[in-house]
Amino acid sequence: MPGLEHGLIQSPINILTKSVEQVDSRTITVRYKDEVNAVANLGHTIQLHFAEGSTISAHGKTFQFKQMHFHTPSEHQLDGMTYPMEMHIVNAAEDKENGRIEYLVASILFKMGEENKFISDFREFIPEETHSIQNIQSGRVRLSDLLMVARKNKSEEGLYFYKGSLTTPPYTESVNWYIDKHIYEASPEQIHTIKKIEGHNARKVQKIHDRIIEGS
Ligand SMILES: [Zn+2]
Incomplete structure (x- = not known):
């Protein structure tokens, strides 16, 4: 397709956990404002923002x-399993050498389970009208409420890492994907609420080709 990059490192993928290459833990330094300050209903997805x-x-x-x-359902699969929801935390840096934007996308998979505090905190702010954005008062919604969950065992610690692409046009192949091994919980009702707005917005899994998926 002209104008689109359709190469050998497309995303999402199905991660076969048995074939993941074990590496030492990766150092990721997160300096987020934590407080979510706006939520947008884009029709095809629900999007959250921090302050600059x-x-x-x-x-x-x-x-x-x-x-x-x-995304509802998840885009990434683990051992062929699709989860009901996936959250992407999108970060970008200028890649001057290659004249493009390089991305780091952190992915969080959700399964049906207990009500999730982070989702219930922003839910009331989701605008009903599509293509509209609602500001959120400071301190009402914190990402740390989502991420600071206890890992029950070793297998839930760490991340999967691989090089891939954006999952929406133009599918640029400059994404460092970090997928949290911990599967988060949200209530069926919460997932349904998000799905009702977004519809099905998951790209189908792409071929891995000769990529190595790392695990830490
Ligand atoms: Zn996404």
Whole structure:
């Protein structure tokens, strides 16, 4: 397709956990504002924002936080399993050498379970009208409420890492994907609420080709 990059490192993928290459833990430094200050209903997804100036650093590069959004169902699969929801935390940095934007996307998978505090905190602010944005008062919605969950066992610690692409046009192949091994919980009702707005917005899984998926 002209104008689109359709190469050998497309996303999402199905991660076969048995074939993941074990590596030492990766250092990711998160400097997020934590407080979510706006939620947008874009029709095809629900998107959350922080105030300017949130960054995340990995492999010697600092990425600026851009936005986070949801997919229903999940785009990534683990051992062929699709989860009911996935959240993408999108960060970007200028890649001057290649004249493009390099991304770091952190992915969080959700299963049906207990009500999730983070989702219930922003839910009331989701605008009913599509393509509209609602500001959120400071301190009402905190990302740390989502991320600071206890890992029950070793297998839930760490991340999967691989090089891939954006999952929406133009499918640019400059994404460092970090997928949290911990599967988060949200209530069926919460997932349904988000799905009702977004509809099905997951790209189908792409071929891995000769990529190595790392796990820490
Ligand atoms: Zn996404």
